[in-house]
Amino acid sequence: MSLGGPELEAVANRVARALDGVTEGYPFTDSLLVHKVRGRVFAVVTENPDDPLVTVKVDPEDAGALVRQYESVGRARYFDKRHWVSVAPGPGVTASLVEELVRDSYDTVADRLPRRERDTLDRSRGR
Template sequence: MNIIEYRKYCLSFPGAEEGFPFDEDTLVFKIKGKIFSITDVDSFELVNVKCDPVKAINLREKYPFVIPGYHMNKKHWNSIKMDHSVPEDLLKQWISDSYQLVVAKLPKKTQEELKSL
């Protein structure tokens, strides 16, 4: 997956928005103001995704390209090293899981609104 495909996939989720709230290099994807994925647009070396804490540890043990979230809460975030060994279907699943984790923490009314988009 390249940066263009990554961006397109992140924006495919209902209500997803992109921005550069930190600097001109850090591309952030949010749902209702809550981050679900981050990357550096220049290097595209890492993709940060939110993850269930137990699953996060299991993924780090299983895949050498999954590490604790860089500049993020290491308990709840993983960083995926974007080398050529990352299967696209896994990356998409982890981005989707991240989005779903964030949506699950939103108010029920907001969750219902997102379902109708």
């Protein structure tokens, strides 16, 4: 079943908060909740009922495939268009898709952390 705006935001936040080493805050505006792993952004949840979005980091090849496959997935605003996509409510946007995208984004960012930081993360947490 496709998610509506509040459900999209809730799923993304629930998954992000369950992952190890995650902090969150509002560094940009009071309607953009930013999730970070060891200080690096991996997900942004737009808390705006008129424009609910979840923005995540993806592999560039996956970004193109996601944009082609889902009409409500597009290149992210204000982020590198090759590496980030924004997901809005729409056909095919399910809880399992959002869960997978948030976890994959976390892994993508965590994989690029310095070894000493990366090795302290419990990557099985929140799975």
